[in-house]
Amino acid sequence: MNSTLRLIIAVILGLIIGSIVNMGIIMISGSIIPPPEGADTTTMEGLKEALPLFDAKHFIMPFLAHALGTLVGAMIAAIIAKNHDMKAALGIGLFFLVGGIANSVMLPSPIWFTIVDVVFAYIPMAYLGGKLAMALKPKG
Template identity: 60%
Template sequence: MNPIVRNILAVLAGIVVGSIVNMGIIQLGPSVIPQPEGVDNSTMESLAATMHLFETKHFIVPFLAHALGTLVGAFIAAKIAVSHKMRFALGLGVFFLLGGIAAVFMLPAPMWYNVTDLVLAYIPMAYLGGKMAVKKA
């Protein structure tokens, strides 16, 4: 397979698989940590309107979703990429970080959560995913 095509597929696969992991954890989250009464997370608007009801424990699942989605996406991208594997992993981290930054502007989450999420869930997890993929190569 052409290396350029394979590298493009690495990015696309990383985004798709990382997003699936993220959304899967978000969907399963309320069964592990029930949401506060009256919270509807079906749309960003309804979630933003009820964000004030969230306690610290309710931010564990979104953080894990962001961190594990990025980790898996970066791992997949680095595994599939022909060359510059760590760059592809970190590129996936930047992609998901941009989504996290967008979420900060859309949802009125507490500042401690925003900082923790943006600093720990994306670039460090992408780096770890890249390291895991390169080590197993």
């Protein structure tokens, strides 16, 4: 298969699978760390209103969702991309970083969370995902 086409397919699948991981973690997060009493986290408006009620513990699952979604997506992309493994992995990290920045603009979270999330959840996890994928690939 053409390496450019393979890279495109790798990034698309990495984005889809990484997004599924992200959303899955977000969907179960309320059962692991329940939202504050009276908080409606089912809509964007409700979430915006509830954010001031959140403690630091309420930001653990969103961070994990962003970090693990990026990590898994980057690994998948790097495995599929073959010769362009790190390019694919970092491409996933860049896509998710842009999404994370957009999310922080739409949902004004505490500045400490925005910094931690943007700095540690995307590019470092994509790089780690690329490295893990390279380590898993058969040599030769």
